[in-house]
Amino acid sequence: MRKDVNVYLFDPTRKYFHIVMELENVPGALRSVLEVMQGLHLNVLGSFSSVDSSARLGVWSGFVEDSTHSAWDLKRKLGASPFVHDAMVVESSKGFLVDGLHFPVAFNTGTRAVMMGARALANMLGTVNEQFGSGGNVILYEEGRSYGKEVGAEYMMKLGADFIASNLAEVLKLYQALGWFRVSAVKSDPAGGTIAIQAEENFECAGADSKVPHSHFVRGHLEGMATTWLGKPMECRETLCIAKGDERCEFVLSPRAA
Ligand SMILES: [Zn+2]
Known part of the structure; x- marks a missing residue:
């Protein structure tokens, strides 16, 4: 199976969001937040989560499609979860969404990486x-x-x-x-x-x-x-x-x- 990395999306007829959440590293946190997103009818197009087993916080990052909410709405609704330490939400501009929230890119070993076609x-x-x-x-x-x-x-x-x-x-x-x-x-x-x-x-x-x-x-x-x-x-x-x-x-x- 292919491994996808979110880089950008572009479709002028659609509205996308990039959601990045810092989650408490406790059992059930990710499931709870995914249920909140399901309740908001967000269409998740691609995501990754990363966590260090010893860290207090983990990260979930995803590109989602949604036509009914504003970035502010999503931030507020997701941020209300007791498991969400912080939430960042960026809306696409005229259907263009690029991952401008993460840098550097790294392997899960911590080694910095660059991606090329x-x-x-x-x-x-x-x-x-x-x-x-x-x-x-x-x-x-x-x-x-x-x-x-x-x-x-x-x-x-x-x-x-x-x-x-x-x-x-x-x-x-x-x-x-x-x-x-x-x-x-x-x-x-x-x-x-x-x-x-x-x-x-x-x-x-x-x-x-x-x-x-x-x-x-x-x-x-x-x-x-x-x-x-x-x-x-x-x-x-x-x-x-x-x-x-x-x-x-x-x-x-x-x-x-x-
Ligand atoms: Zn060869």
Whole structure:
């Protein structure tokens, strides 16, 4: 299933609101507030909630459609709930509603994130390949490797090397959680020290047309990550690629020859 992030809505014939509430972090708070919204007949179009288990307050944020209330009305009615610590309500302007209430964007781990369109980013990476050929591919690969090493170290710190090594298939779903590609299978060969990763819909290769494997940034990222996790130099080859007509991309990690 797709993971949606509210960015903006636009329809000049409709009226939207952005509602952000700070809620008491107690059982039943969210249900109670959703019941209030149901009573107001608000049509919730997209929402997220976040809470730190130790925090006193959590946040619910949503885009809703409604033609009968004013922002002031909604703020007052939602704010009357004993579970609502504070409520902010912003009305669309001529049918345009943009999330101007949240910044920065962050993963739930607290790491700040930036979002980009996958196709635009893939095209940006592809331009380096088109302009600089194999030299460009090396740049993309080195950029990916540097990024992979950095976040690999962050995961190492949080999860530990032993956990990662014994739960690799599960941990590699981090790529899926971030929208890079879907992991359909991970096959480890302990004898040869190789790890094959089946990657579906890899953003770097989707829509590309190539006679050779097309992924350099993601391939480098996997290599940097694996090198950090396994504590020894690894190399990553892309053995199947959707850009050359294969059903999926496949990456094979193996120990780098000395
Ligand atoms: Zn590929």
